[in-house]
Every structure is written in structure tokens, then in C-alpha cells.
Amino acid sequence: MSGSLLITFDKVWKSYGQGEATVHALAGVDLAIRSGEFVAIMGPSGSGKSTAMNIIGCLDTPTAGTYSFMGIDAGRLDRNRRAMLRNLYVGFVFQGYNLLPRTTAVENVELPLIYRGAAARERHDLAMKALAEVGLVGREHHTPAELSGGQQQRVAIARAIVTRPTLLVADEPTGNLDTARTHEIMELLTRLNTELGLTIAMVTHEADVAAYAERTIRFLDGHVASDAVNLEVAQP
Amino acid sequence: MIWETVRLSLLSVRRNVLRSFLTLLGIVIGVAAVIAMLTIGSGTTEKVKADISKLGSNLLVVRPGRPAGPGGPGGLDQATNPLGSKELAALVAHLSGARAISPASQKQVRVIFGTESLTSGVTGTDSAYLDARDWKLVSGRPFSDSEIRSGTGVCLIGETVRQQFFGAGDPEGEIIRVNRTSCKIVGLLEPKGYTGFGQDQDNVVLMPLAAYQRRIAGNRDIDSIYVAADDRTPTTELLPRVEDILRDARRIPPDREDDFSIRDMTQIADAMASATTTMTGMLGAVAGVSLLVGGIGIMNIMLVSVTERTREIGIRLAIGAHEKHILIQFLVEATVLSLLGGIIGILIGLALAGLASLTLAIPFAPSLAVILLAVGFSALIGMVFGFFPALRGARLDPIDALRHE
Numbered sequence: 001m002s003g004s005l006l007i008t009f010d011k012v013w014k015s016y017g018q019g020e021a022t023v024h025a026l027a028g029v030d031l032a033i034r035s036g037e038f039v040a041i042m043g044p045s046g047s048g049k050s051t052a053m054n055i056i057g058c059l060d061t062p063t064a065g066t067y068s069f070m071g072i073d074a075g076r077l078d079r080n081r082r083a084m085l086r087n088l089y090v091g092f093v094f095q096g097y098n099l100l101p102r103t104t105a106v107e108n109v110e111l112p113l114i115y116r117g118a119a120a121r122e123r124h125d126l127a128m129k130a131l132a133e134v135g136l137v138g139r140e141h142h143t144p145a146e147l148s149g150g151q152q153q154r155v156a157i158a159r160a161i162v163t164r165p166t167l168l169v170a171d172e173p174t175g176n177l178d179t180a181r182t183h184e185i186m187e188l189l190t191r192l193n194t195e196l197g198l199t200i201a202m203v204t205h206e207a208d209v210a211a212y213a214e215r216t217i218r219f220l221d222g223h224v225a226s227d228a229v230n231l232e233v234a235q236p
Numbered sequence: 237m238i239w240e241t242v243r244l245s246l247l248s249v250r251r252n253v254l255r256s257f258l259t260l261l262g263i264v265i266g267v268a269a270v271i272a273m274l275t276i277g278s279g280t281t282e283k284v285k286a287d288i289s290k291l292g293s294n295l296l297v298v299r300p301g302r303p304a305g306p307g308g309p310g311g312l313d314q315a316t317n318p319l320g321s322k323e324l325a326a327l328v329a330h331l332s333g334a335r336a337i338s339p340a341s342q343k344q345v346r347v348i349f350g351t352e353s354l355t356s357g358v359t360g361t362d363s364a365y366l367d368a369r370d371w372k373l374v375s376g377r378p379f380s381d382s383e384i385r386s387g388t389g390v391c392l393i394g395e396t397v398r399q400q401f402f403g404a405g406d407p408e409g410e411i412i413r414v415n416r417t418s419c420k421i422v423g424l425l426e427p428k429g430y431t432g433f434g435q436d437q438d439n440v441v442l443m444p445l446a447a448y449q450r451r452i453a454g455n456r457d458i459d460s461i462y463v464a465a466d467d468r469t470p471t472t473e474l475l476p477r478v479e480d481i482l483r484d485a486r487r488i489p490p491d492r493e494d495d496f497s498i499r500d501m502t503q504i505a506d507a508m509a510s511a512t513t514t515m516t517g518m519l520g521a522v523a524g525v526s527l528l529v530g531g532i533g534i535m536n537i538m539l540v541s542v543t544e545r546t547r548e549i550g551i552r553l554a555i556g557a558h559e560k561h562i563l564i565q566f567l568v569e570a571t572v573l574s575l576l577g578g579i580i581g582i583l584i585g586l587a588l589a590g591l592a593s594l595t596l597a598i599p600f601a602p603s604l605a606v607i608l609l610a611v612g613f614s615a616l617i618g619m620v621f622g623f624f625p626a627l628r629g630a631r632l633d634p635i636d637a638l639r640h641e
């Protein structure tokens with residue numbers, strides 16, 4: 001809760017299109033997330049949640065304003081430098097899992113390590129360890145098509161944490177899962193947050209999912225409408 | 237990293253076996269065509285060289301009539317002054333640097349033994365002929381000097397003639413009829429097979445020139461004079477000497493051109509060999525064009541592959557791949573694909589060339605250089621035609637790519 005500042009938005013704008021047709025996905029957002037926090041981001045469709053998440057994850061850059069990540073002005077870095085930041089410090093979990101098809105679980109998890117230049121042996125060991133951490137022992141050599149949605153999302157989480165990132169960016173991680181699976185995944189994320197000290201920024205539409213986080217930020221029309229500490233943190 | 241990428245691209249080839257195969261087809265056909273063409277071509281060149289050296293190496297052939305052009309078919313104009321014993325005698329008396337000088341007159345003539353008959357190339361010549369043409373006897377003896385001088389009815393026969401009349405039997409001492417005159421066989425010539433132009437070199441009968449002139453030609457003309465250079469004398473040096481002696485013997489004034497032609501078989505051999513080499517090169521180039529078409533096939537499929545795998549590219553970019561990683565991945569994939577095509581093409585090309593060498597009876601002459609070149613070229617094609625699609629993939633925006641479906 002009292003970690004150093006990891007993420008700050010200073011009057012961040014993100015605009016698409018030109019002239020009359022300009023859409024401001026983010027309209028001067030100010031925001032700060034400390035390291036070790038578990039933050040839920042909520043808000044109606046089109047309010048700018050994913051846009052903010054892409055900037056937080058260094059996938060995208062603001063049109064105006066400053067985004068700093070770990071004290072670095074990440075909004076002004078070039079593609080390859082941002083790729084390096086992502087590889088070193090950020091893990092992604094998406095609604096649609098986004099695993100490589102026809103590629104085994106362990107190979108999927110090894111992927112970020114390949115771009116770090118890790119040796120094959122080390123990659124394999126780390127990937128197996130990460131799969132164990134998400135509770136997927138015995139499914140390492142299954143391809144996504146042979147895994148259930150919940151299992152696929154576990155593989156995606158293993159892939160996100162295999163590099164021991166500082167930040168986990170999760171855009172609707174439970175959006176495709178049933179209630180039971182949703183709570184399993186949320187318990188996993190909570191455990192990663194408390195045990196590994198992983199900072200988590202997570203978009204969700206569901207209040208009971210947001211309840212796992214310590215803090216909820218609500219977006220509305222590209223603005224932060226509310227930012228509050230959750231009074232009741234859901235207990236596993 | 238690079239091995240990882242190669243393994244990955246082989247994997248993606250395996251995932252789409254049919255599509256990969258169809259993509260490769262262009263490269264396979266191109267490389268197979270180039271390899272087959274060049275291998276068959278160099279086999280043909282070897283064959284032509286061997287054939288022409290069978291005609292006799294270091295050999296000059298003198299014919300009457302003006303030369304039609306350099307190396308062209310001269311001496312066919314019979315209206316001009318024919319060659320005779322005068323020219324032969326002059327060459328024998330004055331020419332230095334020759335190993336053998338021999339006259340030859342020939343005609344296709346019906347040869348009969350018992351009830352069998354055969355149209356054969358009958359040549360009237362002397363005992364130096366075998367030496368000039370580098371022909372050998374399997375059995376029997378060459379003509380004696382007295383047989384040459386008096387034009388006795390004796391002959392040497394080729395293998396085809398023997399088989400026609402005597403099967404595997406011994407022809408020596410048998411009498412055959414050549415154009416209604418009798419001829420006693422005194423020897424059998426070593427088999428030489430067919431020339432590259434399909435001429436049976438064993439369907440021949442040799443007899444003394446005087447006998448041929450008297451009993452078959454009915455004149456004293458000599459169709460051609462063969463001059464074989466000795467080991468120390470190149471034909472290019474011998475040729476002007478022959479020309480001088482013949483001009484002198486035929487009393488051609490200095491302001492008149494030669495009324496005879498001298499063909500240098502070595503030069504003809506070289507010219508023919510270089511002609512087949514040129515042909516080979518041209519066919520190879522034509523086949524090379526199909527390689528280019530194969531390259532376009534690679535480009536097409538790589539574009540499709542990049543589009544299909546936009547999401548994959550997005551995932552890779554999101555988890556930290558640099559532009560160069562994506563670029564290399566697709567470049568390696570294109571290169572592996574076209575190399576694979578190249579290797580299959582080489583195997584098919586060599587098989588085709590092997591088949592051709594069996595059916596056309598030419599030597600199988602695969603060249604390592606050509607094979608390596610084909611490997612290198614197909615890799616290059618993969619890289620060149622794979623570059624644009626790969627760059628397109630590498631330049632994708634990760635967010636757009638992730639959203640792609």
C-alpha cells in the first residue's frame with residue numbers, strides 16, 4: 001500500500017481522428033498507482049479503460065500529457081524501448097487469453113524469455129515453474145485448443161509472470177469465464193499480488209471481481225469519475 | 237535465438253503442409269528446371285566433345301571447293317577442281333609436322349553377302365587412314381603396300397557390317413560384294429558406336445583407294461585428304477603449311493582465293509562444345525525466370541501469413557518482441573520455406589537429369605557448383621521476396637494487431 005510511485009498520469013490525453021470527428025478517449029486524466037497496489041478499473045463501455053491500460057502497459061503513448069512509468073517518461077520512448085520496458089517490467093493478461101495457437105502451454109510461457117535471450121534450458125525451467133505457480137501441473141504440453149478457458153487464462157497469467165514483472169496489466173481477465181472460474185482466477189491474482197508483491201491494474205465490468213482489488217478507479221467519458229479505496233476487500 | 241526461429245518456421249511449415257507445398261511448388265519447379273537443364277546441358281557438352289574427339293583429334297580435313305565460311309561446310313561444290321594424287325603426293329613430299337596423311341573417297345554403297353545386303357559407307361583409302369583417324373583393328377591386318385598400289389579387292393569392315401553378315405562369327409577371308417565387285421575381308425575394325433549426330437560409325441567398309449576409284453567411283457578423284465598433326469605441332473600451325481603446299485600444287489596465283497577448304501576438327505570440336513555450353517546457359521537462364529515466379533509465390537504466401545498471424549505478431553510485440561525479432565522471424569520463415577523448395581527442386585532436377593542421361597545416353601554430369609548456387613539462390617529469393625511481408629509484419633502497431641481478428 002505504501003510502495004513508491006510506479007505509475008503517474010499527468011493530464012494525459014489520448015485523441016483519435018481529426019477536426020470535427022476527433023474522439024478523446026482520454027481527456028486529461030490524472031492518476032497515480034504505487035507499487036504493490038491491486039487496482040480495479042471500472043466504467044461504462046467506451047469510457048477509456050482499455051486506452052488507459054494500453055498506456056499503462058507501455059503499449060501506447062499519450063497524445064498529450066505525461067505518462068511516467070518507474071520514473072521514466074515512457075510516453076516519449078520509441079517503439080523498441082517501450083518493447084524493452086514491457087519485456088522487463090510488464091506482464092499482460094487479456095480477455096481473449098491471446099495464446100499462440102497450436103503451441104504448447106510451456107512454449108507459450110517461454111515466449112517472453114525468448115525475447116530476453118534466455119538459454120533454452122533456463123527458459124524451460126522458468127516456464128515450468130510459472131505453470132506450477134498458476135496450478136497447471138500436468139497440462140504443460142497441451143495446446144490452447146486442448147485447454148478450457150480457465151486453464152488458458154492460467155497459461156496466460158503464467159506467461160505474464162514468468163519474467164517476474166513489476167506490473168501486471170489485465171484487461172477484463174475474467175470477461176470470458178463463468179463465475180466459478182472467475183473466482184479461481186481472482187484468487188490466483190490476489191495471491192500473486194500479496195505473495196510476489198506484484199502491482200496489478202485490472203479492468204473489469206463486474207463489481208464482485210473489482211471487490212478483490214484494494215482500490216477502484218471509475219472512468220467516465222475519458223475522465224476519472226471516482227477513485228476510492230475498497231472498504232470491503234473480498235476474502236477468498 | 238536464430239535456431240529457435242528456424243525451428244519455429246519449420247513448425248509453421250508443418251502446420252500447413254498443403255499450403256506450404258503449393259507455395260514451394262514454384263521454387264521446386266524453378267530449381268528443378270535449372271538443375272536439370274544445367275546438368276543435362278553439361279552432359280551433352282561432354283558427349284559432344286567425346287564424339288568429336290572420336291572423329292579424330294588434331295586432324296585437318298582438306299576438301300575441294302571454296303570454303304563457304306569459317307568452319308562452315310566447304311568443299312561440297314563438286315563443279316570445282318577436284319583433289320587428286322597430285323595434291324596428296326605434294327603433301328606427302330613437303331609437309332612437315334604431320335603424323336599421317338591419308339586420302340579418302342567415300343560413298344554409300346550396297347554391300348552384299350550371300351542373301352543379306354546392307355547399305356554401307358564405303359571408303360577408298362590407304363594404310364595411313366587408320367593412323368590418321370585413330371582407328372584400330374580388332375583382328376586381321378591393314379592393307380599391304382602392294383594391295384594399295386595395285387588396288388586389290390580387299391577390305392576392312394566395321395562391327396555393324398560384321399553383325400549383319402556374320403553375326404558373331406569370324407569374317408576374315410570371306411568375300412563380300414561391294415557394288416558388283418568382289419572384296420576379300422582382311423580385317424575387322426574396332427567398334428566406335430554412334431556419333432552425337434546419330435551416325436553409325438561401325439557401318440563402314442574400307443578398301444584401297446585405287447580399287448575404290450576403279451571399281452566404284454569410276455574416276456581418279458579424291459574426296460578428302462586427312463592430315464593428322466604430330467604431337468609437337470598444333471593444327472593451327474599445320475593448317476597454313478598445308479594451304480601453302482596445296483596452293484602450290486594446284487598452281488593458284490597469289491591474287492586468287494583457295495579453291496579448296498581445310499577444316500580443323502579441333503576448332504570445330506571447340507566451337508560445338510562452346511555452342512552447347514551457350515545453349516545450356518540460355519536454357520538455364522530461361523529456367524531461372526521460373527525461379528523468379530517462384531519467388532513471387534513466396535512473397536504472396538508470406539503476405540497471407542503475416543495477415544493471418546497479425547494477432548500472433550501483436551502478442552509477440554506486447555510481450556516484448558522488437559521490430560527486428562518479428563522481421564527476422566518472417567525472413568527466416570521465408571528463407572527456410574524457399575530453401576526447402578530449393579532442396580526438393582535439386583533432388584527432382586537431379587533425378588530428371590539422371591533419367592535423361594539414361595534415355596539419351598549422355599553422361600550424368602552433376603556439378604557441385606551449380607547445386608550450391610541453386611541452394612544459395614533459393615535462399616536469396618526467400619530473403620528478397622520475404623523481406624517486404626516481414627517488414628510489414630514488423631511495422632504493425634501492437635494494439636491494432638492485438639485487436640485484429
Ligand SMILES: Nc1ncnc2c1ncn2[C@@H]1O[C@H](COP(=O)(O)OP(=O)(O)OP(=O)(O)O)[C@@H](O)[C@H]1O
Pocket residue numbers: 016017023024025043044045046047048049050051052
Ligand atoms: N484506434 C482507435 N481509433 C479510433 N477511436 C478509438 C480507437 N481506440 C479507441 N477508440 C475510441 O476511444 C474510446 C475509448 O475506447 P476504449 O477501448 O478505451 O473503451 P473501453 O472503456 O475499454 O470500453 P469497453 O468496456 O467496451 O472495452 C471509444 O470511444 C473508442 O471508440
Ligand SMILES: [Mg+2]
Pocket residue numbers: 049050051171
Ligand atoms: Mg476495453
